[in-house]
Amino acid sequence: MTKLNRQWRLVRLVEGMPSLDDWRLEDRPAPEPEPGSFLARALFLDVAPYMRARIAPVRNYAPGVRPGEVMIGGAVARIVASRAPGWKEGDLVVTDFGFGWQEYALLRPEAVRRVDPALGPPEAFLDVLGLNGATAWFALFETGALRPGDRVLISAAAGSVGQLAGQLARIAGAVPFAVASTSAKLAWCRELGFEGGIAHRETPDLANALRALVPEGVDLFFDNTAGPIHDAVLQNLAPRARVVLVGTVSLADRLGRPDIGPRFFREILVARARIEGFLVLDFEKRWPEAWARLADLLRSGRIRTRYDVLDGLERMPEAFLRVLRGENLGKQLVRLAS
Numbered sequence: 455m456t457k458l459n460r461q462w463r464l465v466r467l468v469e470g471m472p473s474l475d476d477w478r479l480e481d482r483p484a485p486e487p488e489p490g491s492f493l494a495r496a497l498f499l500d501v502a503p504y505m506r507a508r509i510a511p512v513r514n515y516a517p518g519v520r521p522g523e524v525m526i527g528g529a530v531a532r533i534v535a536s537r538a539p540g541w542k543e544g545d546l547v548v549t550d551f552g553f554g555w556q557e558y559a560l561l562r563p564e565a566v567r568r569v570d571p572a573l574g575p576p577e578a579f580l581d582v583l584g585l586n587g588a589t590a591w592f593a594l595f596e597t598g599a600l601r602p603g604d605r606v607l608i609s610a611a612a613g614s615v616g617q618l619a620g621q622l623a624r625i626a627g628a629v630p631f632a633v634a635s636t637s638a639k640l641a642w643c644r645e646l647g648f649e650g651g652i653a654h655r656e657t658p659d660l661a662n663a664l665r666a667l668v669p670e671g672v673d674l675f676f677d678n679t680a681g682p683i684h685d686a687v688l689q690n691l692a693p694r695a696r697v698v699l700v701g702t703v704s705l706a707d708r709l710g711r712p713d714i715g716p717r718f719f720r721e722i723l724v725a726r727a728r729i730e731g732f733l734v735l736d737f738e739k740r741w742p743e744a745w746a747r748l749a750d751l752l753r754s755g756r757i758r759t760r761y762d763v764l765d766g767l768e769r770m771p772e773a774f775l776r777v778l779r780g781e782n783l784g785k786q787l788v789r790l791a792s
């Protein structure tokens with residue numbers, strides 16, 4: 455019997471802050487596997503800030519979703535019917551972008567990785583053992599050239615990438631500091647080993663607060679947000695500081711418009727600092743290297759991650775808006791089945 459596939463389709467490209475009615479839920483018959491493919495049913499759907507730029511009418515590093523199409527997204531999923539040799543019913547797979555906001559997807563082996571339950575729980579493959587783990591790893595150790603003793607400032611520190619980056623920096627002998635919206639989020643960061651932090655929604659003068667927190671200046675800025683937090687850190691750089699632009703989540707309501715703030719470019723000269731954009735896709739060949747190390751750290755309990763899970767496909771737009779509003783603590787996911 456044909457299965458019903460509920461899916462979220464994009465209604466329109468979005469210029470300002472997205473809202474719940476930018477997607478509509480539709481029922482379609484689930485496709486049958488063709489030779490060389492399999493049908494998989496989502497256990498967890500990914501929810502991540504990169505999705506914002508995929509629905510904006512702006513230039514990006516990857517193609518966007520067009521109105522009427524199923525919204526882009528990754529998932530951990532279980533194969534329910536297969537015509538791909540070596541891939542059988544019950545196998546668990548993960549895909550970073552190729553699933554979509556839906557219950558079922560037709561996938562090909564080259565578009566997925568296997569989920570090895572010995573390495574971590576299924577949801578970890580959308581977090582520490584997935585793109586976000588690789589992001590924290592390569593942005594810190596490669597682009598950021600992290601050194602022991604570095605004072606590392608991480609924005610969106612209580613989120614998926616941030617919570618990992620802080621712990622990895624500490625393990626590598628550096629001193630991580632957090633910027634997160636609230637004291638409750640900072641408490642979680644301290645539990646993970648961050649030295650201290652700033653609650654950006656509770657602090658009117660970020661630049662001064664940062665000066666008090668890290669008087670020697672920031673050696674490595676792991677920038678997940680852009681916006682006013684970025685401006686404040688640029689006024690507090692240590693000599694030879696590295697600024698790694700990992701994400702711009704604070705621009706969610708004005709993508710494509712100029713990000714206007716105080717301009718402190720002289721600080722770059724004075725500090726002889728370097729600013730570099732980071733894209734995890736550039737490190738694809740080396741992801742397994744990072745995951746092997748991260749899986750060891752996870753197994754030995756040296757790193758921990760927190761998940762923020764909503765239940766039910768119908769909550770996808772809500773979950774996405776939570777991330778853009780900073781309402782998530784830890785990795786945001788939506789669970790469809792267990």
Ligand SMILES: NC(=O)c1ccc[n+]([C@@H]2O[C@H](COP(=O)([O-])OP(=O)(O)OC[C@H]3O[C@@H](n4cnc5c(N)ncnc54)[C@H](OP(=O)(O)O)[C@@H]3O)[C@@H](O)[C@H]2O)c1
Nearest residue numbers: 503610613614615634635678701702703704732733734780
């Ligand atoms: N370049 C790459 O290859 C790559 C790969 C993966 C992820 N990323 C980026 O890494 C960043 C973190 O991603 P994630 O998946 O770990 O998300 P996340 O941190 O779990 O969630 C996003 C967080 O962003 C913060 N935020 C939202 N609006 C903000 C605003 N206006 N000002 C300041 N902070 C705001 C919120 O934290 P607070 O409540 O603390 O403000 C929110 O919890 C994102 O920018 C993402 O695009 C980049």
